[in-house]
Structure formats: structure tokens, C-alpha cells
Amino acid sequence: MMVISDQSPIYAAVNLSKSELKTMLSACYQCSSCTSVCPLRRVSKFNPRKIIHKFKMDTPVSEEDLTSCLTCSLCLEVCPQEVDFPEFIRLSRKNVGISDDNFAHHNIFNLIQIFMGEMTESGMKFDFQGKTDPTSNIAYFPGCIDLFDRFLDLKETDFHQIGQSAINIMNKVGISPNLISLKCCGHDAYWTGDEGAYDQVREYNTQFIKSSGISTLVVSCAECYYTFEKLYDLDVRVQHISQFIDENKEKLGFKGETYDLAYHDACRLGRFMKEYDTPRNVLKATGANIKEFTLNKQFTKCCGVSAWLKCDDNSRAIMLRKLEETAQAVGNEGTLAVGCTKCFAHLNCVLEDRKPQHNFQIKVKEIGMIVDETSSSKS
Amino acid sequence: MTETNSKIQTELLEEPYEPTIIVFACNWCSYAGADLAGVSRLKYPTNIRIVRVMCSGRVDPAFIMKAFLKGADGVLVAGCHPGDCHYLEGNLSTEVRVKNTQEAFDILGWETDRLRLEWISASEGKRFAQIITEFTEQIKELGPIKKR
Structure with a gap:
């Protein structure tokens, strides 16, 4: 019996055949816990238990099922047998391949990842205000936020501000970060099964980080954090921005005015990296009174889309549910804090639709932005 | 003697660099412009491959990215002059x-x-030929795309 453990198969080059995939699923005894918690199941006919059952009975997984799964890993959290369904989906995607039509935004973001791997010789270039120092051994990597500004047609959402806030915070603490020019982390390519593109960016990034001589890499996005920390083989310390703030929160001089706030645990930060308390501690330090969702921490429902795959009616319904939960917790004009750039993008996207879809006045903010706004220190 | 022979041979074998250029031309103006250039028997380089779209507003950044990934050396997006768009503001x-x-x-x-x-525009056949010539020269100067 093979139950997937912490020893994730990514460390070894795997090319699992069908029988091996079956062995991976053999522990499943069809209790249907996964289906009962699946966020997608709340709005569609998606059924993880049935997919496993069918696969064991030699029916291939349909492309619809393969692309619908959010890989949010909530099923793994409740599975009594620890059958790694997201990993199964990932490996199936790798074996079967996903056609371009299944991606949102005409697949632009995954094309950019491939573009970065194949065509460009250097990493992304960033342009932020504030003090940066190329020789510093603490590096900051903003991720693909500048590209979101270019290609996501969101008029009221400023992604650039995420990076700017992080740099402001680091300056306030007294650090001039090395604004490291990496390529995309490759998270989406990895989870959509395009390991060729993932390997290309990983090789470049690993080499660049090693040659740059940094000791700490701070990132804003939960996906970057998960990828650099868990998938890459780096010998530097990788920190999510909330962990960085948690270590330095005395220096930030919070005003301490209390306000209500809801917090959404991003799957890559929460369930994948087990980071539940640090972001909460940071938010509490800013004076936030966190109103918890009924389903929180490891049982948080996903924000609705992962890896730019298939943003359809179901995704929208999940996002609207998330906003509904937020409205119940903090009121219709409250604030929702997230620790992941992607959650920030997806939830803001559905918020900008407004009427007739919904009437929420909620603000979705990234942790770094909230901290920067509430901190009174001068850089 | 053999040296010059091999030199001549390599020179003959070495084909000059011919870039591939994808032109996204809108149905109402630029495609008609290209048509006019052809009907008027104007000469322009044969490096272009025209993709007709109903409006230049149909061209998504993803199409451009994909063109480059599939081996295009240059991409030209051609549409109606501002204010002339068949769909009012697609070109904006x-x-x-x-x-x-x-x-x-x-x-x-x-x-x-x-x-x-x-x-x-549809009446600018001459301009179409001129732009294509100019753009092809520009891409030739830039040279082929260096893939990693």
C-alpha cells in the first residue's frame, strides 16, 4: 500500500504509469468524505470519490473533471486514509495534458510562464519606489503582480501596491531589500502538469538564487512561498511576508486602533505550508479583531480558481459564497484579508462585476497592504 | 583552390535570414488595404502571413504571445484608424x-x-506595402529570436 507521505514525489523525477497511479489510490475505501467537503461539490456535480472509483475500474478521468479540480487539498485534510487526490489530479494532468481552451484569459499567464522559460534570458524587471540594495542578503521577490496589472482588466485593483507595501514595510523595519530579478516561480505550470516549463524556470531561478548569495528570500504570494520552500531545492531561508512581519512587528509601530476583519486562509499558505497562526498574529498586532469564518484554518473553502484553470460559473459561485461568508462575518462593507496574490486577484475580479451579480461593498486586501496602512513608522 | 570552393559552397548553401511575420489584419480596413495593395500590384516582402480577424479588438495578448512561441519573428497588429472602427471602438x-x-x-x-x-485604412494600399517593407527590414535587423 502506498499512501502519499511528506516525501512528495516531486523530489524524484516521476513518470507514474497507470498501474502506479492506481496503487496510489488503492488505500481509498470510498467513504466519500472528500466529496462531502469539496468546495466544488457545493455548486456542481464534481465528485472526487467517483473519479477515484472510476479510475480504479479503468475508466479514464474525463477532461472536464481533470480541469475542474481546484487542487485546494481540502479532501486530503479530511481523508481518513490520506489518499493524495490533488497529487493524483496533477499527475493525471501531466499524463493526459490539458488543452488551451480550458484556461482562463486565453491561457495568457501560462503562455507567459512558457515564454519566460524558453525565450527570455533574464528575470522579470521591477520598478518600485523606496530603498533597495542589490548587495543586501535579504531579498524580496514580488512575483507576477506587474503582469496582472497589464493583463487582468481590473480597473479598481492595483496589484503593484502589493509589492510597494512590502518594500515600504521592509524599509520601515530598517532593511533595504535586494529586489531580486527571478523568473516566474512555475507554480501554475507545475500544477497544470506542464513540467517542462516548470523545470526551465526552476533551473534558472535555483541557479540565480545560489549565485546571488542571499540568505533570506521574502515573497508576497502564498504560491511563491510554497513553490520556493517546498518544491525547489534551495539552501536559503524562504519567508512569506507575514512571517517576515511577525519577526519584526515591534519595529512597525502600529497605531492599535481596533477594527473588524475577516481572514481567508489561502490553500497554499494554510493547508500546504501549515501557516495558520502567523498571519493571524500579524493582523491582531495591527489592531484587527478577527471574525473567523465557520469553516476556517485547515477547513477553509478555496477562493474558487487555481492555476488559471477554468474560471467558469462554478468558480464564480464559489467566489460569491466566499464574499457572502465575509459579509456575514464582518458586514457588507467589511474587509477581507488574504495572504495570497491569487486569492486577491480572483476575489477582486468578482467584486468588480457588481450589479446585477451581487451588491457587496467588501474590500479584499493583502496582508502586506493592511500592515503598511496601519503602521505609523517612517522608513 | 579547395578553400575558395568550400567558401563558395557555404555561401550558396547559407540562405539569407528570412523572418516570419504574422499580421493580424482587421476585416474592414487593413485586410481591404492589403487587398488593394495586391490589386494595385504593389511590391512588398513575402515574409508576412496575414490572419484576418473581424476586428483588431479581437486580438488578445495571448494570440501575440502564442505567435512568438510558435516561431514568429515579428507580429504586426493592423486596424482601422481611430474613429473609423466598424464596431465603434474596438481599435481603441x-x-x-x-x-x-x-x-x-x-x-x-x-x-x-x-x-x-x-x-x-481600406484605401491605403500603398501605406500597407510601405509598412510591411519597413517592418520586415526592422525585424531583419533584429535577427532571429534566440531561444534558450
């Missing part, structure tokens, strides 16, 4: 999109000159 959104794509190329550290936006 093209302008924004192409500008955004060029900015994205800047962020990625790639040559923005390989992507160009031009307004060509």
Missing part, C-alpha cells in the same frame, strides 16, 4: 492591449520592437 481597446503587451515584454526583458501596431 486594441491600442490599450498592445501597449500593455509591450509593457509586459519590457517587464520580461524582451524586445518590444518585435510587436507593432499600425492603423491602415
Whole structure:
């Protein structure tokens, strides 16, 4: 019996055949816990238990099922047998391949990842205000936020501000970060099964980080954090921005005015990296009174889309549910804090639709932005 | 003697660099412009491959990215002059999109000159030929895309 453990198969080059995939699923005894918690199941006919059952009975997984799964890993959290369904989906995607039509935004973001791997010789270039120092051994990597500004047609959402806030915070603490020019982390390519593109960016990034001589890499996005920390083989310390703030929160001089706030645990930060308390501690330090969702921490429902795959009616319904939960917790004009750039993008996207879809006045903010706004220190 | 022979041979074998250029031409103005250039028997380089779209506003940044990934050396997006769009303001959104794509190329550290936006109306066959000639020269100067 093979139950997937912490020893994730990514460390070894795997090319699992069908029988091996079956062995991976053999522990499943069809209790249907996964289906009962699946966020997608709340709005569609998606059924993880049935997919496993069918696969064991030699029916291939349909492309619809393969692309619908959010890989949010909530099923793994409740599975009594620890059958790694997201990993199964990932490996199936790798074996079967996903056609371009299944991606949102005409697949632009995954094309950019491939573009970065194949065509460009250097990493992304960033342009932020504030003090940066190329020789510093603490590096900051903003991720693909500048590209979101270019290609996501969101008029009221400023992604650039995420990076700017992080740099402001680091300056306030007294650090001039090395604004490291990496390529995309490759998270989406990895989870959509395009390991060729993932390997290309990983090789470049690993080499660049090693040659740059940094000791700490701070990132804003939960996906970057998960990828650099868990998938890459780096010998530097990788920190999510909330962990960085948690270590330095005395220096930030919070005003301490209390306000209500809801917090959404991003799957890559929460369930994948087990980071539940640090972001909460940071938010509490800013004076936030966190109103918890009924389903929180490891049982948080996903924000609705992962890896730019298939943003359809179901995704929208999940996002609207998330906003509904937020409205119940903090009121219709409250604030929702997230620790992941992607959650920030997806939830803001559905918020900008407004009427007739919904009437929420909620603000979705990234942790770094909230901290920067509430901190009174001068850089 | 053998040296000159081999030299001549390599020179004969070495084909000059001919770039591939994808032109997204809008149905109402630029495609008709290209048509006029053909009907008027104007000469322009044969490096272009025209993709007819109903409006230049249909051209998504993803199409441009994909063209480059599939081996194009340059991409030209051609639409109606501002104010002439058959769908009123499709070409204005093209302008924004192409500008955004060029900015994205800047962020990625790639040559923005390989992507160009031009307004060509149905009566501007001469201008079409001229732009194609000019753009082909420009791409030839930039040389082939270096893949990693």
C-alpha cells in the first residue's frame, strides 16, 4: 500500500504509469468524505470519490473533471486514509495534458510562464519606489503582480501596491531589500502538469538564487512561498511576508486602533505550508479583531480558481459564497484579508462585476497592504 | 583552390535570414488595404502571413504571445484608424492591449520592437506595402529570436 507521505514525489523525477497511479489510490475505501467537503461539490456535480472509483475500474478521468479540480487539498485534510487526490489530479494532468481552451484569459499567464522559460534570458524587471540594495542578503521577490496589472482588466485593483507595501514595510523595519530579478516561480505550470516549463524556470531561478548569495528570500504570494520552500531545492531561508512581519512587528509601530476583519486562509499558505497562526498574529498586532469564518484554518473553502484553470460559473459561485461568508462575518462593507496574490486577484475580479451579480461593498486586501496602512513608522 | 570552393559552397548553401511575420489584419480596413495593395500590384516582402480577424479588438495578448512561441519573428497588429472602427471602438481597446503587451515584454526583458501596431485604412494600399517593407527590414535587423 502506498499512501502519499511528506516525501512528495516531486523530489524524484516521476513518470507514474497507470498501474502506479492506481496503487496510489488503492488505500481509498470510498467513504466519500472528500466529496462531502469539496468546495466544488457545493455548486456542481464534481465528485472526487467517483473519479477515484472510476479510475480504479479503468475508466479514464474525463477532461472536464481533470480541469475542474481546484487542487485546494481540502479532501486530503479530511481523508481518513490520506489518499493524495490533488497529487493524483496533477499527475493525471501531466499524463493526459490539458488543452488551451480550458484556461482562463486565453491561457495568457501560462503562455507567459512558457515564454519566460524558453525565450527570455533574464528575470522579470521591477520598478518600485523606496530603498533597495542589490548587495543586501535579504531579498524580496514580488512575483507576477506587474503582469496582472497589464493583463487582468481590473480597473479598481492595483496589484503593484502589493509589492510597494512590502518594500515600504521592509524599509520601515530598517532593511533595504535586494529586489531580486527571478523568473516566474512555475507554480501554475507545475500544477497544470506542464513540467517542462516548470523545470526551465526552476533551473534558472535555483541557479540565480545560489549565485546571488542571499540568505533570506521574502515573497508576497502564498504560491511563491510554497513553490520556493517546498518544491525547489534551495539552501536559503524562504519567508512569506507575514512571517517576515511577525519577526519584526515591534519595529512597525502600529497605531492599535481596533477594527473588524475577516481572514481567508489561502490553500497554499494554510493547508500546504501549515501557516495558520502567523498571519493571524500579524493582523491582531495591527489592531484587527478577527471574525473567523465557520469553516476556517485547515477547513477553509478555496477562493474558487487555481492555476488559471477554468474560471467558469462554478468558480464564480464559489467566489460569491466566499464574499457572502465575509459579509456575514464582518458586514457588507467589511474587509477581507488574504495572504495570497491569487486569492486577491480572483476575489477582486468578482467584486468588480457588481450589479446585477451581487451588491457587496467588501474590500479584499493583502496582508502586506493592511500592515503598511496601519503602521505609523517612517522608513 | 579547395578553400575558395568550400567558401563558395557555404555561401550558396547559407540562405539569407528570412523572418516570419504574422499580421493580424482587421476585416474592414487593413485586410481591404492589403487587398488593394495586391490589386494595385504593389511590391512588398513575402515574409508576412496575414490572419484576418473581424476586428483588431479581437486580438488578445495571448494570440501575440502564442505567435512568438510558435516561431514568429515579428507580429504586426493592423486596424482601422481611430474613429473609423466598424464596431465603434474596438481599435481603441486594441491600442490599450498592445501597449500593455509591450509593457509586459519590457517587464520580461524582451524586445518590444518585435510587436507593432499600425492603423491602415481600406484605401491605403500603398501605406500597407510601405509598412510591411519597413517592418520586415526592422525585424531583419533584429535577427532571429534566440531561444534558450
